[in-house]
């Protein structure tokens with residue numbers, strides 16, 4: 001359980017987050033959407049313990065995020081690729097555990113890569129991988145680390161729309177298989193709705209305006225993107241965003 005209680009973050013006169021209350025249950029997929037500068041990244045960083053709140057508190061299973069981080073329970077996936085260029089895809093997945101002094105589990109890493117569409121690329125170097133493939137490696141790395149909370153900041157932001165849609169379907173599948181808790185920041189309303197159980201809509205000035213329960217079937221494929229139910233949910237989130245973005 002992730003628990004944010006009255007969380008505020010100030011940066012030299014800028015209020016990036018203001019009185020944020022949010023609870024995320026284990027195994028939930030929550031997306032955070034909102035206009036540029038509304039505090040999405042700051043919210044994610046506060047959950048991950050990378051930003052210390054100036055008001056309120058973040059708890060992960062009752063502990064501060066630093067405790068969850070120390071136990072390698074948090075996995076980060078960011079927009080730009082953070083792979084080591086001289087290591088293969090498999091080595092990029094295993095190296096964080098090796099750094100922690102563990103025996104590398106290469107077979108496990110290879111299987112994980114294959115399960116997210118990288119069969120045949122296990123030995124490829126990052127320069128041989130497309131942007132979408134690199135993000136798959138970064139996701140596999142977070143899972144291999146044993147993280148049970150995945151914090152994702154616009155991980156598909158630099159990808160073309162078709163790759164984004166494909167990765168969206170895959171990340172939902174992976175989430176259903178692995179039962180991780182996912183907090184996923186995005187600018188894209190359709191992406192936020194497609195992926196989420198709940199969609200946190202932020203407005204200006206670092207506030208949560210509304211949390212939308214996404215009422216779509218749990219297994220989701222590309223066909224969902226064209227459904228009326230999906231379009232209705234997207235419209236509802238857009239309305240909330242525009243109401244609070246005068």
Ligand SMILES: Nc1ncnc2c1ncn2[C@@H]1O[C@H](COP(=O)(O)OP(=O)(O)OP(=O)(O)O)[C@@H](O)[C@H]1O
Nearest residue numbers: 011014015016034035036037038039040041042043
């Ligand atoms: N380290 C920092 N120092 C000063 N101001 C900051 C810092 N980080 C963020 N801010 C400010 O806090 C506010 C929220 O920023 P944040 O990056 O969380 O927004 P965001 O919604 O993620 O934006 P975007 O979608 O453009 O990435 C912005 O006004 C930003 O300029």
